[in-house]
């Protein structure tokens with residue numbers, strides 16, 4: 013089957029809250045998911061991820077906007093007419109049905125004959141690694157196995173689209189990492205367009221072609237994991253994806269796309285980015301911990317600072333450092349531990365000018 017495109021056009025949804033009155037759960041959300049693409053909606057709790065996904069599935073009707081699957085406007089179609097596979101956080105398996113019957117259910121509802129059902133269910137159970145589990149019941153399965161049944165049940169109907177709402181959040185950390193790889197492989201093998209919801213940014217980065225970062229019912233930025241991490245558009249995205257330092261700085265001069273700014277009494281030439289700044293303006297700048305260079309205190313060109321805390325994390329060491337009344341997060345990847353520092357020790361700090369980002373909530377409009 014050909015993979016299809018999904019298109020959301022200006023989707024809005026409000027709910028009636030008993031105390032707050034009308035609350036806007038989803039606010040003018042638009043995005044396209046290309047055929048065969050894996051798009052993840054990522055954002056803090058309550059930002060509207062599940063509501064958006066439920067509108068794509070047809071469990072919820074948007075107040076405004078249209079939803080297309082392929083060329084078809086499905087906004088007014090019932091959920092069971094959309095041919096969508098949905099995988100929920102709590103699996104939602106039928107407890108009184110065997111694994112086989114759980115997976116076969118959707119095909120029976122469609123009126124398929126017993127023989128082709130047996131073939132389809134067997135194929136799909138093989139695909140998700142559950143060969144031999146046909147006669148087990150949900151309560152006899154581990155969490156990971158139950159999630160595989162849910163996955164099998166979603167794909168057995170050969171849906172046009174796969175939707176996932178935090179499918180791994182009931183699993184332990186190791187299994188989550190394993191299962192997210194399985195989900196991604198299955199989605200690629202079947203080449204089904206997928207929309208996935210999570211609030212775990214590492215999970216989003218690991219599985220997605222594109223990530224849509226949401227906050228308060230809106231899409232803040234859509235991009236690949238790399239684009240969002242390296243070139244966030246806003247302080248929100250910079251702080252939500254990975255760790256980042258925020259420091260006060262002052263704009264000293266502007267020439268073309270270059271800005272001279274003062275940061276901890278030193279001047280740096282930095283790219284202006286897409287934000288509007290004025291000479292003399294006090295702004296916040298953003299620096300990722302792993303771009304900060306730690307050197308010996310004797311390093312003349314470096315800023316003088318003091319280590320406050322050192323956390324050994326195996327492949328890296330996280331430092332908290334006191335610099336001029338500010339706390340700096342710095343991460344050091346130093347496999348041979350040649351440049352290791354201890355608490356209370358003096359260090360030198362250097363910032364890469366290319367790693368200093370100017371970000372404001374309001375983007376420059378030009």
Ligand SMILES: Nc1ncnc2c1ncn2[C@@H]1O[C@H](COP(=O)(O)OP(=O)(O)OP(=O)(O)O)[C@@H](O)[C@H]1O
Nearest residue numbers: 027028029037056057058059060061062063064211
């Ligand atoms: N049926 C409903 N009735 C009233 N308000 C609702 C309903 N469903 C969701 N909301 C509200 O809409 C907002 C968005 O909820 P939604 O479930 O989409 O968030 P979410 O991003 O999935 O959050 P989480 O990560 O916690 O699952 C929340 O403020 C929530 O309280």
Ligand SMILES: [Mg+2]
Nearest residue numbers: 061062063177
């Ligand atoms: Mg949710």
